[in-house]
Amino acid sequence: MEPSVNGLRLIADIGGTNARFALARDGRYSRLSSVEDGRYDTLHDALADYLTVLPVEERSGLAAAIAIAAPVAGDQITMTNKTWSFSVEELKRSLNLVSLTVVNDFAATAQAIPHLAESERFVVGLPTSGKGNIGIVGPGTGLGMSALIPHGADWVLVAGEGGHATLAASTEEEFAILQILRKRWTHVSAERVLSGAGLVNLYEVLCSIEGVEPLMLTPADVTRRALHGSDNNCIKAFEYFCGFLGSVAGDLALTIGAFGGIYIAGGILLRFKEAFATSSFRQRFESKGRFSEMLERIPTYLILDESPALTGLANLPINT
Numbered sequence: 001m002e003p004s005v006n007g008l009r010l011i012a013d014i015g016g017t018n019a020r021f022a023l024a025r026d027g028r029y030s031r032l033s034s035v036e037d038g039r040y041d042t043l044h045d046a047l048a049d050y051l052t053v054l055p056v057e058e059r060s061g062l063a064a065a066i067a068i069a070a071p072v073a074g075d076q077i078t079m080t081n082k083t084w085s086f087s088v089e090e091l092k093r094s095l096n097l098v099s100l101t102v103v104n105d106f107a108a109t110a111q112a113i114p115h116l117a118e119s120e121r122f123v124v125g126l127p128t129s130g131k132g133n134i135g136i137v138g139p140g141t142g143l144g145m146s147a148l149i150p151h152g153a154d155w156v157l158v159a160g161e162g163g164h165a166t167l168a169a170s171t172e173e174e175f176a177i178l179q180i181l182r183k184r185w186t187h188v189s190a191e192r193v194l195s196g197a198g199l200v201n202l203y204e205v206l207c208s209i210e211g212v213e214p215l216m217l218t219p220a221d222v223t224r225r226a227l228h229g230s231d232n233n234c235i236k237a238f239e240y241f242c243g244f245l246g247s248v249a250g251d252l253a254l255t256i257g258a259f260g261g262i263y264i265a266g267g268i269l270l271r272f273k274e275a276f277a278t279s280s281f282r283q284r285f286e287s288k289g290r291f292s293e294m295l296e297r298i299p300t301y302l303i304l305d306e307s308p309a310l311t312g313l314a315n316l317p318i319n320t
C-alpha cells in the first residue's frame with residue numbers, strides 16, 4: 001500500500017444506516033463527521049462530500065481505509081443491508097486516493113479492542129478480566145460478528161458473517177417466536193431478531209401471539225416504550241432481544257474459546273447500558289448446560305464507543 005503524502009489516513013465506518021468519516025494519524029483520529037447513508041446514492045458521493053469540506057492540503061494524496069458492513073472478498077463489494085455496491089479499484093481512482101484498503105466493519109471493530117480505554121467498556125456480569133481469544137458481536141442495522149486471536153505480540157483478525165447463522169430457540173416461548181418468524185423467512189438468522197429491524201420483528205411477533213394488532217413502530221419506538229414501561233409487548237421485545245443476544249454471544253464464546261471475553265458493539269445497546277446489565281443477557285450467556293462453568297469465567301463487555309471501527313481503522317497495520 002502506498003503511504004499518503006502527509007501521513008494522514010482517511011477513514012470511514014460505513015454501516016447499513018450510518019456512515020462516519022474522519023482523518024487519522026498515529027492511531028488517533030479527528031475531524032469526525034457522521035451522516036445517514038440515505039442522504040447519498042453511492043459511497044463515492046458520501047466520501048466525496050466529506051472530502052470537499054477538508055482543507056486542500058489535507059485532502060490531496062490521501063491513503064484511505066474503509067470499514068464496511070459487507071463481506072469483503074475481492075474487488076467488488078456489495079453491502080448486505082443496503083443497495084450500495086462498488087469496485088475498490090474504481091473508488092480509489094475516482095477519489096484520487098494513493099491507496100484504498102477495505103475491511104469488514106467488524107474486523108475493524110475487533111482491531112479497536114486492544115486500543116479501547118477502560119471508560120469505553122462497560123462490564124456486564126461478574127468476571128471483569130480475561131486473557132485469550134476475544135469475540136465481538138454487535139446488533140445495529142445488521143448483526144456483525146468477528147474474533148480477535150492473540151498471536152505472539154500481535155493479533156489475528158477473523159471477520160465472519162456469524163450474524164447470518166441460524167438462530168436457535170432455548171425455551172418454549174422462543175420456539176413459538178421462531179415458528180412465526182419461519183413463516184416469513186425459510187431461514188431465520190440471528191440478525192432477524194438481533195438488529196434494529198429485529199426489535200420490531202420481535203414486537204410484531206409478540207403482538208401476534210397475543211392476538212393484538214401491532215402498531216407501526218420504529219426500533220427506537222420499541223426501546224422507548226419498553227424503557228418507559230408503557231407497552232408490555234415492547235418490554236417483552238427488549239427482554240427477548242437481550243436473552244437471544246446472551247444465547248448467541250455464549251455460542252460465539254464456546255465456538256472460539258473466548259477466554260479473553262466477548263465484546264458487544266453496535267449502535268443500539270450502548271444507549272441502554274443499565275437496562276442491558278439487568279436483563280437476562282448474562283444469565284442466558286452462561287446457560288450452556290455442562291459448559292456453564294466455562295462461560296461463568298468469561299467476561300462480557302458493552303463497548304460504549306459508538307464507532308469503535310474508526311479506532312480500529314486508525315490502528316490498522318497498513319503503511320500510511
Ligand SMILES: Nc1ncnc2c1ncn2[C@@H]1O[C@H](COP(=O)(O)OP(=O)(O)OP(=O)(O)O)[C@@H](O)[C@H]1O
Pocket residue numbers: 014015016017018019069081105139140141142143144195196197199218219220221223224266267268271
Ligand atoms: N434508540 C434506539 N433504540 C433501538 N434501536 C435504535 C435506536 N436508535 C437507532 N436504532 C437502530 O439502530 C440501527 C442502527 O445501528 P448503528 O448505529 O449501529 O448503525 P450502522 O452502523 O449503520 O449499522 P450496521 O453496522 O449494523 O450496518 C438502526 O436499525 C436503527 O433503527
